[in-house]
Amino acid sequence: MTEYLPSYVQGAWWTPSSPERSTEVRDASTGEVVTVVSTEGLDLAAALEHARTVGQRSLGALTFHQRAVLLKQFALALTERTEELYALSARTGATAADSWVDIDGGIGVLFSYSGKGRRELPNSRVHVDGPVEPLSKDGSFLGRHVYTTLPGVAVQINAFNFPVWGSLEKFAPAFLAGMPTLVKPATPTGYLAEAMVRILVESGLLPNGSLQLVSGSVPDLFENLRLGDIVGFTGSASTAESLKTHPAVQTGGVRFTAETDSINASVLGTDAVEGTPEFDAYVRQLVTEMTTKAGQKCTAIRRAIVPTGSADAVIAAVRARIADRTVLGDPRAEGVTMGPLASTAQRDEVLRQVGRLQADGGRIVVGTTDAPEVRLADGSSGPSPEGAFVAPLLLRFDDPHSDAAHSVEAFGPVSSLLTYDTIADAAALVARGGGSLVTSIATHDPVQAVELAGRIAPFNGRMLLLDRDDARSSTGHGSPLPNLVHGGPGRAGGGEELGGIRAVLHHMQRTAVQGSPEMLTALTGVWHAGAAAHTDGRHPFRKSLAELRIGDQIVSDSREVTLADIETFAHFTGDTFYAHMDEAAAAANPFFPGRVAHGYLLVSWAAGLFVDPEPGPVLANYGLENLRFLTPVSPGDTIRVELTAKQITPRETDEYGEVRWDAVIRNQDDELVATYDVLTLVNKDRASVVAAA
Numbered sequence: 001m002t003e004y005l006p007s008y009v010q011g012a013w014w015t016p017s018s019p020e021r022s023t024e025v026r027d028a029s030t031g032e033v034v035t036v037v038s039t040e041g042l043d044l045a046a047a048l049e050h051a052r053t054v055g056q057r058s059l060g061a062l063t064f065h066q067r068a069v070l071l072k073q074f075a076l077a078l079t080e081r082t083e084e085l086y087a088l089s090a091r092t093g094a095t096a097a098d099s100w101v102d103i104d105g106g107i108g109v110l111f112s113y114s115g116k117g118r119r120e121l122p123n124s125r126v127h128v129d130g131p132v133e134p135l136s137k138d139g140s141f142l143g144r145h146v147y148t149t150l151p152g153v154a155v156q157i158n159a160f161n162f163p164v165w166g167s168l169e170k171f172a173p174a175f176l177a178g179m180p181t182l183v184k185p186a187t188p189t190g191y192l193a194e195a196m197v198r199i200l201v202e203s204g205l206l207p208n209g210s211l212q213l214v215s216g217s218v219p220d221l222f223e224n225l226r227l228g229d230i231v232g233f234t235g236s237a238s239t240a241e242s243l244k245t246h247p248a249v250q251t252g253g254v255r256f257t258a259e260t261d262s263i264n265a266s267v268l269g270t271d272a273v274e275g276t277p278e279f280d281a282y283v284r285q286l287v288t289e290m291t292t293k294a295g296q297k298c299t300a301i302r303r304a305i306v307p308t309g310s311a312d313a314v315i316a317a318v319r320a321r322i323a324d325r326t327v328l329g330d331p332r333a334e335g336v337t338m339g340p341l342a343s344t345a346q347r348d349e350v351l352r353q354v355g356r357l358q359a360d361g362g363r364i365v366v367g368t369t370d371a372p373e374v375r376l377a378d379g380s381s382g383p384s385p386e387g388a389f390v391a392p393l394l395l396r397f398d399d400p401h402s403d404a405a406h407s408v409e410a411f412g413p414v415s416s417l418l419t420y421d422t423i424a425d426a427a428a429l430v431a432r433g434g435g436s437l438v439t440s441i442a443t444h445d446p447v448q449a450v451e452l453a454g455r456i457a458p459f460n461g462r463m464l465l466l467d468r469d470d471a472r473s474s475t476g477h478g479s480p481l482p483n484l485v486h487g488g489p490g491r492a493g494g495g496e497e498l499g500g501i502r503a504v505l506h507h508m509q510r511t512a513v514q515g516s517p518e519m520l521t522a523l524t525g526v527w528h529a530g531a532a533a534h535t536d537g538r539h540p541f542r543k544s545l546a547e548l549r550i551g552d553q554i555v556s557d558s559r560e561v562t563l564a565d566i567e568t569f570a571h572f573t574g575d576t577f578y579a580h581m582d583e584a585a586a587a588a589n590p591f592f593p594g595r596v597a598h599g600y601l602l603v604s605w606a607a608g609l610f611v612d613p614e615p616g617p618v619l620a621n622y623g624l625e626n627l628r629f630l631t632p633v634s635p636g637d638t639i640r641v642e643l644t645a646k647q648i649t650p651r652e653t654d655e656y657g658e659v660r661w662d663a664v665i666r667n668q669d670d671e672l673v674a675t676y677d678v679l680t681l682v683n684k685d686r687a688s689v690v691a692a693a
Contacts, residue, residue, distance in 0.1 A: 005035045005191055008201060008213040009047040011054075016040045023187055023216070028093030028340045029330040029377070031386025035191050039216035045224045047182060047212050051153035052228075055180025055209030060149065062207065063124055065652045067176050068117030070205060075110035077203040078196065082107075085164065085195055090331040092163070092189045093339040093388065098293045098331070101479075106168035106196075109498075112482035113172040120501050123649045123657075124525045125149070125178065129510060132520075132528060139530045144520050147508040149178035150255075152228030154507055155221065157243075159234045160186035160342045161296040163193040169482065169498055170232045175210060177507035179230070182212045186235075188342045190215050222246045227253035230507060234259045234298070237491050257495035257506065259487055261409045262298055263433040266477060267426050267452060268306040269443025274313040277468035282442035283317040285466065286415065289478045290392045291326055291338045295413035296346075299437050299478040302409055304394075305429050308419040315396065315417065319366045322392050329375030330387070336375050340388040341412055347388040350412035354393060360404030362395035362416060369393070390414075400425075406432035423448060427455035435490020440464035440477040461488030461496070527551050527646045527662060540643070541612035545650055545657045546685045548617075553644040556609035558668070561597050563635040569601045596632040602674060603627070606641040606665050619656055619681045627676035631667060638668045646677065656683050 004015040004022070016022075019040035024033050059067065078085070082103055089099040121127060126146050133143035154174040158166040167183050174181050185193035197213045200206055225231070225248045233240055233256065240258040248254045266286060272278035289301040306314050329336040341347045351369055358364070372391040374384050392413040397405050400418035406429075420426040430439055439460045443449050444467045453463055462484060464477050480486035485499035497503060513523060517530030527533075533553040540552040570576045578585040579592050587594045603624070612618075633639060642664045650657035661678040 003035065005037050005194055005215040007039065007042060007215045008194075008197055008211075009042065010050045010212070011208060014042060016042070025188060025191060026343065027091045028342055029091075029332075029384065029387045031344070034091055037187050037190060037216045039214060039218065042214065042216075044214065044218055044220060047214070048153050048155075048224050048229075050209050051180035051182055051212060052151065053209070055153065055207070056149075056151060056178075057209075058207035059175070059178045059180060059210055060125070062178070064121040064127070064176060064178075065118050065123040065649075067178065068114045068121070069652045070207070071110045071117065071172055071175060072114035073205050074200055074203070075107045075114065077205060078103075078107050078110070078199055081199050084199075085192065088192045088195050089164075090339075092160075092192055093294060093331065093342055095331045095336060095339050097337070098339065101292065102162045102165045106162075106165035109165065109169045109172050109482045113176055113504075116483065116500055117176045117504070118652070121176070121504070122525065122647065123652070126524055127505070127508065128524050128526055135514060140516055141514065142517055142520055142528060142530075143512060143514045144524065145510055145512055146524060147505055147510050149508055150228050150230060152179070152226065152230065154179045154181045155225070155229065155231045156181060156183045157218075157231065157233045157235065158183065158185045158193070159298070160188045160346075161293055161298070163189040164196050166234060167193050167196065169480070169486070171211065172482070173498070173503035174507045177504045179507045180210045180212075182214060184214045184218050184221075187216065188346070222248045222254070225252065225254045230255040230257070232257050232495075232497065233493075237261050237493070240493055255506075257487075257497070258493035259298060259437070259495055259497055260491065260493040261411070262435070262437040262488055262492040263302045263406055263409055264299060264436045264438050264477075265303040265305050265430045265433060266301045266440045267430065267442070268304070268310060268314065269441065269445055269448050269452075270307050270423075271445045271448065272442050273310060274317070276444070277471060278442045278444050278466065279310070279313070279317075281466050281468070281471040283314065283321060285440065285442075285477050286314075287318055287321045287325065287392075288476065290394070290413045290415050291322070292478065294338055294341050294390070295392070295415075296341060296411055297478050299480060301415050301440070301477060303405060303429070303433065304415050304417045305400075305420055305426055306417065308421055311396070311417060311419050315365050315394065318394055322366060326392060327375055328372055328389060328391060329381070330377040330384075332377045333375045333379055338392070338413070340374075340384075341390060342388065344386070344388045346411070347390055350390055350410045350414065353408055353410035354395070354414060356408045357395055357404050357410065357414075357416060360408075361397050361399055361402045362405065363398075364393055365396045365417070366394035367391045400429055401432070406434070423451050424455070427452055430456045431459050433459065433491065435488055435492045435494075436460050437486070437488040437492045438462040438464065438477060440466050442466045444468060459489065461485055461492060521550065525550065525647065527644055529662065529664075533644055539612040540645055541618045542614075542616055544617040544683050544685045545648060545659070548645055548648060548659065548682070550645055550648060553642060554610055556606075556641045556643075558638040558640045559605055559609060560638045561602075561633055561635060563595070566595065566597050566601065566635065569598055573598075573600075575600075592632050593634055596634055597637075599629040599674065602629075602633060602639060602665055603676070605639065606663065606674075609641045610643040610663075617683045619683060621678065621680050623679045625677045625679065627674065629674050630672045633667060633673055639665050639673055641665050643678065650684055656681050658682075
């Protein structure tokens, strides 16, 4: 694999013809040339325009659910060919366990967003945010917030440490939002990202223009961006700072989000002394974060903050665990648990940063900066000058307030141990990091956990509370999850990647829309009270999804509520609350005129008033939402119900879909008694109804 690494742009693979400048990419363990990278001659402007035109059209033709189904199919296509990806991943220095985090973790993001997209987004192209805002007394003028897809391209600038996960965790929410992606992976491991994209291209599943890949530098990128585009950057804080000052971002309207270096911390509680489960969990986690991916993780623990009295015990435990569990070497050699850094340049940079930590008072108490003996691919052991190997290093600072400990990141298997005396001291040390992606707290004392968490939450995007109850099930300090926010304030970049549907909405524009119920119904695909309702004489429950329309409605007959009904319901259910059974006590309540009907009696009767009992398109009632009781109902009052088809959501992979019905109960004076949504499952077409019968 020593040819030029291809890019995938404008629907075709592209390689440079005879570039004057190129970069060799080498195997992290052996120094062997893997590939050569250059973008000389690539028309980046045309690639971006291809995304904005072809990509936007192809994705815009799909609903959220259709995109979500494709994400699952992408995940399955990659799963079938993980062996190819693992083989290449080993060349980046990743062990099998490291590759699992990167490759299977990335595939897991696709699965996760596929499920969340179908559960939490409508089967449409517009997402409604929040409740209706009434803007007039008569209900003729309403406000609503909606999200629509940004009209540009989502550009990824990724770091070298997670070439698969780093791409897919940005791609999945952008794709689900309907925004095409252009991936620019880091050069040292870009060949693994290229292999992942190639599998997706060869699957034939990608909508045209939805995904492009640039293998190499993009020096004129920002000059070709415009309003509607978004850049997601992962890398150093200094690079992010320079990029965000570009005029395209400052005045051109290009959205820029960053996830950058982070001097993350892990705090050992004062109760978590040697011998406790929390102490053991803390040490296990610290060593894991130092050695997984050779410490090349933006979420790795850089500062181990421990009580002064526990420092020596922690150092001894870390030293013993590394000696017992860590085998440094070529990931293709049997038994190796920690591979090299991504490149010799990265190795040299890590050692340079370790020197800065030492110069500011850091003493190496575990490990050495000498070239380590490593296990080679043939199973032998020895030095590997061509390999990017660094042994795990723990430095201790006698002065926990050392500037370097809180500002210098050696992006490798390196952590610094700092001591504290009080919880306030520990919190102050965490804050010195200037903003982090994650801090973990190992304690079994809820009071201590609450105090520390309350002090440090503003400085972190995520916190892990680690104790004996969750130590075995915890996903760990350094594991971002697709359903939780990944990002952090300050030095960590100030952005948010992942976070479930929040990440999807980053790729969309929220707009406040004001208009009549009819217009808002047309725009959102959700019926609004005051819009046209249809009563064609056919019960809506007799209609399949193919026949049902937004606004189809049934208005029931009225039913009188008697005192006998109230008492029967009370004794039958056991709900003998005084408001239903004691006239004097009920009348003394400021909310009731006297004895009143149970709210759940009214909801039950309402179902009897609107339900069509025969087998048919409606398969099941699976819930109520947003139930509110507004006006009490006394004996002698009558109620009726209006049921209107509010939202129709076909399921892409099933023969049925979901219908949300707007239910309103009124009394004889036309006052609102109760409002709620009824949720049903309904067959898609009449043929399936007949077949089921």
